[in-house]
Amino acid sequence: MIRMAEKKDIKELCDLIWIVLKDMELPILNELPEESLKKLMQEAMLNEHYRYGYRNGIVCVRDNQLAGVCFGYKGELEPIIDQPLIKIMEELNFKTRLLFTDEETQSGEWYLDTLVTAPNFRRQGVALELLSALPDFVKKQGETIISLNCDQDNESAKQLYEKMGYRKVGERTIIEHRYSHMQYTIK
Template identity: 40%
Template sequence: MIRKATPADAEQIAPLLLTIWKDMELPILEADSEEAILATLQEGIAVPDYRYGYNRMHVFEEKGEIAGVVAGYPGEDEPIIDEPWQVLAKRNKLNYTFPVFTEKETFPGEWYLDSIVTDSRFRGKGIGTQLLEALPEIARSEGEKLIGLSCDKANPKAKKLYQRQGFVATSEIVLSGHLYDHMQKRI
């Protein structure tokens, strides 16, 4: 079942988000322990305006467990979504108190799919596809008519999944030193 995330989901969501951060090879991973990063991410999920605030996420729940999560926001929110992280990082005494994300990811007029991840125990069951299929309704509920996302060029399997869902590559961008296809889907 897909539903809006709640602050109570933070303990299960944070490790899933950390999986993505590891794939992106973010610099924070060299500066702080996974334990400290996870604790800060969990706290951040309770902050509504944060990039990964519960109100910006939907989860796929199966038998009381979070099997997958999707996080996104209207592109116009991008300038403010990471401000809470710096406060949380300082409060939790992280060494890396800089913004975790510095590059502009969104394009004008789009709802941006920031993150999508399935727990490794639930992969291969179509959960990622179901989360992707829910995106048009999520984006429309926020007044958007265009969905954007960034797909790592090193992940052709993901690109094929996005293409099957109607996304087309519109440009290339670099995020954390990795080359991505920026893809969009009109809804």
Template identity: 40%
Template sequence: MIIRPSKPADAAQVAPLIDIVFTEMEIPQLMRVPKKTLYSVLQQAFLLPTYRYGYPQILVADQKGKIEGIAVGYLHEQEAHIDDALQPLLPKLGLTPQSSLFTDTETYPGEWYLDTLAVAPSAQGHGIGTKLLQAVDPVARAHKADVVSLNVDQQNPRAKKLYERNGFVKNGELMIGSHRYDHMVRPVGE
């Protein structure tokens, strides 16, 4: 298995992995969208380089051509406009271009934010999440960040244990949508 930057050709395999997190978050606007439609829009959005889930923000765990996990991240300073590129595609989801899927602030100044860590259900429990977590430090360092942050749903203790094993510590709480999250940080490694 290799961890590598994603590329446009990965779109079809990455879309269902992004949706794992969307499903857990219970985003009301997306819960009524058919999966086929959602995946089509996610694949189009994946090609937009400045979008939150655009390929330049994503690392993939590639097992002989099969994408088994993703890590999505960006600098805090990008957060305010990270979803702007998606606006023209929102009508395909039955939403207006002025709609917003994410209205809550998720990160803080100076952080490189790990927005999404997802592993295919069939590949969980094999260390892929840990490998992806280890791979984000060079990306954060390249963006001149000293801290990697993430948010973990308080209803997901298994994920929190993974993050704690990988050096993350809780430094606050916040609401994202209708769920309460622990905000966790760790210094960028050497």
């Protein structure tokens, strides 16, 4: 079942996001203890203007468990999308550092920031189910183009996105990793 993420999901959502953040080798993960950063993120997730605000997430539920989640936002929001987390870090006197410093999207796109499947639900069609639900969600936000960045070393993800109709339109470097910037036009 696909549904909007809810406030009660925040801890599980944070754990799923953490899988992706570790894979991306973000420098901030080496600067703060994991539990401290997760606590800060969970507080920021209450804010709908945050990259991972729970209201920006769609979840797949299987067997009463979160099987996967995707988060995204309108491209023009990228310059301010992490402000809720930064504000919390500043209020608690943490050394402020952006999670992401490289451009990931642009105005005119709805950017699929994160798509992750829980380890025990992998290879069961969860990502496909989430991707299939995205166009309706994005249309309601007034956008017609969904974009994402696919790690160039992740051939299986690339094949899934192409199967769903995404096409490579460029390349980006994000935290020293090469990504294919892909778009899907909603019909």
